[in-house]
Amino acid sequence: MLHGYWFKRYGIDAVYELVDLLPDQLATFFEGYKRAGWVGGNVTVPHKLAVMSYAELIDDAAKAMGAVNTLFWNDGVLVGGNTDSMGFIGNLDERVPGWDREANRAVVIGAGGAARASVYGLMNRGLSVAVCNRTVDKAESLARHFGGAVSSHGLDELAMQMSQADLVVNTTSMGMVGQPPLDVDLSPLKSEAIVYDVVYVPLETKLLRAAQARGLRTVDGLGMLLHQGVEGFHRWFGKRPEVTGELRQLLTDDIRAKTPGA
Numbered sequence: 004m005l006h007g008y009w010f011k012r013y014g015i016d017a018v019y020e021l022v023d024l025l026p027d028q029l030a031t032f033f034e035g036y037k038r039a040g041w042v043g044g045n046v047t048v049p050h051k052l053a054v055m056s057y058a059e060l061i062d063d064a065a066k067a068m069g070a071v072n073t074l075f076w077n078d079g080v081l082v083g084g085n086t087d088s089m090g091f092i093g094n095l096d097e098r099v100p101g102w103d104r105e106a107n108r109a110v111v112i113g114a115g116g117a118a119r120a121s122v123y124g125l126m127n128r129g130l131s132v133a134v135c136n137r138t139v140d141k142a143e144s145l146a147r148h149f150g151g152a153v154s155s156h157g158l159d160e161l162a163m164q165m166s167q168a169d170l171v172v173n174t175t176s177m178g179m180v181g182q183p184p185l186d187v188d189l190s191p192l193k194s195e196a197i198v199y200d201v202v203y204v205p206l207e208t209k210l211l212r213a214a215q216a217r218g219l220r221t222v223d224g225l226g227m228l229l230h231q232g233v234e235g236f237h238r239w240f241g242k243r244p245e246v247t248g249e250l251r252q253l254l255t256d257d258i259r260a261k262t263p264g265a
């Protein structure tokens with residue numbers, strides 16, 4: 004729906020298709036990939052790591068993330084890239100322009116793939132990041148991977164970390180439809196803090212509603228999806244497509260139609 008909207012808007016004759024592959028079908032798929040005429044593609048679970056061995060070059064973001072989400076060609080070379088952290092930051096830039104002028108510290112809740120993308124994006128903008136996760140070992144290994152600007156903590160330290168933060172990000176699946184809500188006491192946050200939830204089904208999570216009730220600025224997760232799409236489209240067609248209000252509405256309506264109550 005996302006890329007189809009841009010194909011139509013920019014008059015590009017292309018299709019974005021879903022190819023459902025089992026792990027043992029990847030090798031055969033990639034044998035014919037170039038011949039099949041794909042200009043690129045996205046990769047999702049569980050193949051984000053495995054496709055690394057089929058790409059001829061891995062870009063810096065994918066190396067840092069240890070995962071590929073976008074494939075594209077560069078001078079005939081198949082590149083495995085990762086646009087998730089750019090999507091994460093692009094959304095923040097769009098929703099809260101100038102957010103990083105005063106921001107120095109962020110708290111990231113969670114230590115999975117979405118946390119990696121957030122931490123990498125925030126580090127590249129010069130912030131120090133406290134990763135708070137239920138399983139402290141996972142937060143520690145993420146912090147070790149990214150080095151000095153990233154610290155690791157259990158959820159018992161969340162309130163203390165939040166009291167020093169300019170931005171707090173939920174990267175866990177909590178709050179998503181079918182999952183328990185993320186119950187975090189937002190009272191330790193400064194009144195200028197931003198609350199970002201990468202969950203986008205529902206668009207307005209309990210966390211974001213609580214933040215709005217406190218008068219904090221909020222950022223929802225749909226834009227992260229849209230903006231990682233911008234980066235992919237740019238690599239495939241050489242054009243940076245626009246995230247319009249109409250596009251947001253199209254996806255919002257679709258999410259609401261498919262998930263009553265969202």
Ligand code: ATR
Pocket residue numbers: 112113114115116117118136137138141174175176177
């Ligand atoms: P993704 O790649 O989408 O980020 P993931 O790798 O499965 O997903 O990571 C999910 C994150 O949500 C993890 O940080 C997980 O915490 P653990 O590392 O302790 O498993 C966190 N998470 C999921 N359910 C949770 C819950 N009920 N309470 C606290 N954290 C939870």
